[in-house]
Amino acid sequence: MKITHIAAGFTVGLAAGAATALLNAAKPGSEVQRNFMANSTDAKAQVKQLKTEIGDLKNYAMQTKEESQKLIKELGTEVKEMIANYKSDIEPNIKHLKSNVENVKNRADEAKETFSKK
Numbered sequence: 001m002k003i004t005h006i007a008a009g010f011t012v013g014l015a016a017g018a019a020t021a022l023l024n025a026a027k028p029g030s031e032v033q034r035n036f037m038a039n040s041t042d043a044k045a046q047v048k049q050l051k052t053e054i055g056d057l058k059n060y061a062m063q064t065k066e067e068s069q070k071l072i073k074e075l076g077t078e079v080k081e082m083i084a085n086y087k088s089d090i091e092p093n094i095k096h097l098k099s100n101v102e103n104v105k106n107r108a109d110e111a112k113e114t115f116s117k118k
Helices: 003-024 030-118
Strands: none
Touching: 003 030
């Protein structure tokens, strides 16, 4: 739901409540007018405050979005670096294991030839 819809609903509800209170009040007309003016001033102040708070909330949300995007980029870069480091660390081990496997195959072939000759 959009903030503008919430603000509009708040304003309409405030106006309806003020009108209901005025219609149900058993006071002289001049007093009702003064009360209405005071209530409308309060309502205007509340709407102004609500607009300010909505603006602050919007700014906070935008700031949070920007910071989140920055952190996600940094995290992605760190993960890529970690993977690259892992690959460079493990590469010598892989070469060593391949060499050992090749030696074992050669010995197996030699053993086959030795037993085949007998």
